[in-house]
Amino acid sequence: MSKTHVSTCINGDTHEFLCDTQNTLLDVLRHELDLTGSKEGCATGDCGACSVMLDDRLVCACLVLGVEADGKEIETIEGMSSGSELHPIQQKFIDLAALQCGICTPGVLVATKALLTKNKNPSEEEVRFWLAGNLCRCTGYDKIVRAVLEVAADMRNA
Amino acid sequence: MNDMTQNNLERALKIVGTRPPRPDGVDKVTGRALFGSDKSLPNxxxxxxxxxxxxxxxxxxxDTSKAEVLNGVKSIVTCADFEDFPSEFVPNGEMIVNLKDITRNIMAREKVLYVGHTVAAxxxxxxxIAEKALGLIDIKYEVLPHVLEVEDAEKPDAPVLHEDMMTIGIEPSPKKASNVAKRVEFGFGDVEKGFAEADLIVEREFTTQQVHQGYIEPHACLASVSEDGQADLWCTTQGAFVVRNFCSKLLGLSAAQIKVTASEIGGGFxxxxxxxxxxxxxALSRKSGRPVKMEMSRAEVFTSSGPTSGAKVWVKIGVKNDGxxxxxxxxxxxQAGAFQGAPVGPGAMCAFAPYDMVNVRAVGYDIVVNRPKVSAYRAPGGPISEYGVESVLDEIALKLEMDPIEIRLKNAAKEGTIAPxxxxxxxxxxxxxLEAAKAHPHYSAPLGPNQGxxxxxxFWFNIGGETSSSITINEDGTVGLTLGTTDIGGSRASMAMMASEELxxxxxxxxxxxxxxxxxxxxxxxxxSRATFSTGxxxxxxxxxxIEELKKRAALLWEVDLNQVEWVDGHARxxxxxxxxTMSLxxxxxxxxxxGGPIMANCSMNVTGAGPSLGTHIVDVEVDTETGKVSIVRYTAIQDAGKAIHPAYVExxxxxxxxxxxxxxxNEEYIYNDxxxxxxxxxxxxxxPVCSDVPMIDTVIVEVPNPNHPYGVRGxxxxxxxxxxxxxxxxVSRATNIRFNELPLSPPKVLAKLMHG
Known part of the structure; x- marks a missing residue:
């Protein structure tokens, strides 16, 4: 079967690729485009390690087909910092030790940015339910939730 | 000469005990860090x-013949491609492994022993194409009866997994093969005499289910073997050297022929x-002459890697009226899974170890069943045995109308106690x-309805072991540390902090x-829990x-005797x-x-003197009496770290x-069908657990220094x-006034007990 030509914008750059219809967006990001910051923890949409933004919507890249990305805007973890500046969320996660092994971190950061775009002043409960789709096995979530609440406050006051 | 063993327990510290950013932080928050499956090679x-x-x-x-001729298939391996081994026991972490079993676990030989057991690659x-090729491999099986639970596996008519398995640790040695690999026993005193003197005895049986470590990163590796037999292996592992040694044995290569590089690791536990x-x-790379990348799917992680044992635990404790x-x-x-090696030894050793015992006995059985072979999971064996002991102790406290912390204080192990x-x-x-738990505001906070x-x-021992690392002083005054233990949760930060403190x-x-x-x-x-302790x-x-070398160089430049130079705050003086x-580094x-040339130093040792770490947790739960759902309302974890090098990562x-x-x-349990x-x-x-399942986890770090470590670290x-x-x-038992002796306390199990007692 022939491959489909797909044209997208990823982290502000135009990307064109050919993909099989069964390839997921995550396969394309990781294997075709070498954007390995999005992680595969399950490939079934349960762990959230592949969280990306697709036209400003938070999705699991493993549940989106590569061909569906045609004409869409995608934002991945690789696009979060600007130049040599970390995004305040990234900096806060480092400052508060909100990561241990770091495998879930890209997905958690993308999901957090999506939350804070929608809701600038989330409660602890809102943070916990928003991030319920991002599994972390190392931290017990405590420092992640604290980092999100603290950076939300910082960004409101900025 | 600077004293290599001098400790810093009394010294005022500048870096150790603070919370600086971790050296690998930026790579981890930008997606730059390379994990097991993030690397590729040409061809x-x-x-x-x-x-x-x-x-x-x-x-x-x-029969792999059909798969071999499929266009795009470059190599296929089965057990025929791996050497067989006689039974030989070698240590691996807190566990003992057998090469005969390992070669059969990575690739089945005479039999398959669990669903998910590897038969070809x-x-x-x-x-x-690889997936299609798998479908073209023809394997003929003769299906045998299987056994999943320890109580069934022990029966005389149970299907036997290994025809040569004679139980070790039983006298006289059995003549007939069984599924019981070994029996271990620890303890001292006379338990029968002790029970005869007891005012109160509680005896209970507990069940725990098989659970998985649940690391988010599946196993993955990238191997490249060249025509001259040199092998490069990139993989996600807790021990690159251990992987090298296993692979060298399994593949008949020398240690020098294999270079293993540990990727960043996405959890291991x-x-x-x-x-x-x-x-x-x-093996696939050696046969094809090309680099080969492999990753497990999540389902493969569950069926074919990890987990730890499910178990049956019987506990009997006798006390005097004063507790x-x-x-x-x-x-x-x-349960050992398909091959022996359940963590029942450490389980038995830990069971009563938080307490100063007079008469104690802990007996353990390592039993094979048709499940994946267990591997270590955080304090292997400890959670299971201590769950039983700590539950019985709670019931005793209730019966004696004693505070659960008081009964533990009354029996607490201390310096000089003989461990079981x-x-x-x-x-x-x-x-x-325990004192910190008693003093914590959580312990005296009021409880709501249906809460307990x-x-x-x-108790966990902690360990030392073989360790080496090196330090280089660069020409520009920066410092390089080369470490040999995988950084799984921030150890690079702790190592840099200790070096910074010293220098x-x-x-x-x-x-x-x-x-x-x-x-x-x-x-x-x-x-x-050895990395910060041993590598540190x-x-x-x-x-x-x-530092000694830096002082020598300063003495040379100043043309004075070495004993005229001291090291203070990053300077020779x-x-x-x-x-x-003064002269700066x-x-x-x-x-x-x-x-005299570049300045560097290294240290290799077999580290001893690990100090056990004890913890006490306080938890408030709320039980929904209509659904049986248990919610964690409040949680406080208190633990002796010895010394917290980086308190945030200790927390x-x-x-x-x-x-x-x-x-x-x-929640967690392996659920098998018939x-x-x-x-x-x-x-x-x-x-x-997901983020919305749990509250904040409050922590109290207690620091009773380990005298064998320069900063008092325990692990x-x-x-x-x-x-x-x-x-x-x-x-849950206190919230409902019903004793629960089975895990997990999932809604259906709790509800059944609420309804039927």
Missing amino acids: MLVGRVLRSPYAHAKIISI VAATSED GGKTVVYLEPLAL RIIAGDCVLKY YGPKLGPIGMIET RGIASG GVPMDLIKPVIGDTNSLGFNFLTGG MTVVRSTREA LIAGDEPK AQIAKQAGKT GQMQGGAVQGIGWAL KGELENTGFLDYRI VGETPIIPPLAAISNA
Whole structure:
């Protein structure tokens, strides 16, 4: 079967690729485009390690087909910092030790940015339910939730 | 000469005990960090594994001929490609493994022993072709009856997994093969006499289910073997050197022929201490002459890697009316999975270890069943046995109308206590953590309706082991550290902090890296809570040696005797003389070429003197009496860290361990159908705690220094998974006035007990 030509914008750059219809967006990001910051923890949409933004919507890249990305805007973890500046969320996660092994971190950061775009002043409960789709096995979530609440406050006051 | 063993327990510290950013932080928040499956090589093939559909079957024949001729298939390996081994036991972490079993676990030989057992592997030019090739491999099986539970596996008519397995540890040695691999016993005194003197005896049986470490990163590796037999292996592992040694044996290569580089590791918790894909990828690469990348799917992670034992635990404790334990006895029956090696030894050793026992016995059985072979999981064996003991102790406290912390204080092990497994304990923090728990506001906070508060303590030994690391003083005054233990949760930060403290230079001038297996001497793996303790020990010693060398160079430049030079705050200082004279590390480093060449030092040792870490957890639960759902309302984890080098990462270990324990207590379990197939092979059905399942996990770090470490470090990773099981079960029992003796406390199980008692 022939491959489909797909044209997208990823982290502000135009990307064109050919993909099989069964390839997921995550396969394309990781294997075709070498954007390995999005992680595969399950490939079934349960762990959230592949969280990306697709036209400003938070999705699991493993549940989106590569061909569906045609004409869409995608934002991945690789696009979060600007130049040599970390995004305040990234900096806060480092400052508060909100990561241990770091495998879930890209997905958690993308999901957090999506939350804070929608809701600038989330409660602890809102943070916990928003991030319920991002599994972390190392931290017990405590420092992640604290980092999100603290950076939300910082960004409101900025 | 600087004293290499001098401790800093009394010294005012500048860096150790603070919370600086971790050196690998930026790579981890930007997606730059490379994990097991993030690396590729030119001309790379994709490897896939064919797994057994049967829980127990004889392999009659394997025919790969159709798959071999499929276009794009470059190599296929089966058991015929691996050498066989006689039975030989070698240590691996806290476990003992057998090469005969390992070669059969990575690739089935005579039989398949669990659903998901590897029977063949294929390397092809694409994932699709590899998958198609798996479907073309024809394997004829003779299906055998299987057994999943220890109580069935023990029966005389049970299907026997290994026809040559004679139980070790029983006199006289049995003549007939069985599924019981070994019996262990620890203890002292006379338990029968103790029970005869007891005022109150409680005896209970407990069940725990098989659970998985649940690391988010599946196993993955990339192997490349060249035509001259040199092998490069990149993989996610807790121990690159351990992987090298296993692979060299399994593939008949020398240690020097294999270079293993540990990727960043996406969680391990003990599950990445053994080999699964690595020898397969090497064999496929050797056969095809091309690099081979392999990754497990999440379902493969569940069916074919990890887990820890499910178990049956019997505990009997006798006390005097004042709460003093006069006798403790337990029998532990742990599932080993398909090959022997259940963590029942450490389970039996830990069971009563938080307490100063008079008469104690702990007996354990390692029992094979048709499930994946267990591997280490955080304090292997400890959570299971201590769950039983801590539950019975809670019931005794209730019956005696004693406070659960008071009864533990009354029996707490302390410096000088003889541990149930033999040695006399050094300074330990059992009393200190209990006192901290008692004083914590959580302990006296009011409870709401349908809520209960549970207490439990936990003991883990911690370990040392073979370790080496090196330090280089660069010409510009920066410092490199090469470490041999995988950084699984921030250890690069702790190592740089200790070196910074010793040298007296800022931490950001120090760059720690994890070396590959060619860059250092053998390092045992990251596990048993040994990395910060053991590698920290070598870092401190090699740094002190580097300081000696820096002082020598300064003495040369000043043309004075070495004893005229001291090291203060990152500078050499001339002791005598009219005016103070100093030279910074950078100034000395710049002139290293003139004074004898590059400055570096290393330290290799078999580290001993690990100090046990004790913890006590307080948990409040609320039980929904209509659905049986248990919610964690409040949680406080208290633990003796010895010394917290980086307190934020110590808290992180305590919080993460506590939440893994919450999952074990409330939700997680392997569910098998009657064919021996695992039914919950994804995170949707094998539900680990998610963010909305848990509250903040409050922590209190207690510091009773380990006198054998220059900063007092004990190791903290293992202990926090131990108390949650009993603490939560005790809380649910107190909330409902019904004793619960089975995990997980999932809604259907709790509801059934609420309705029928």
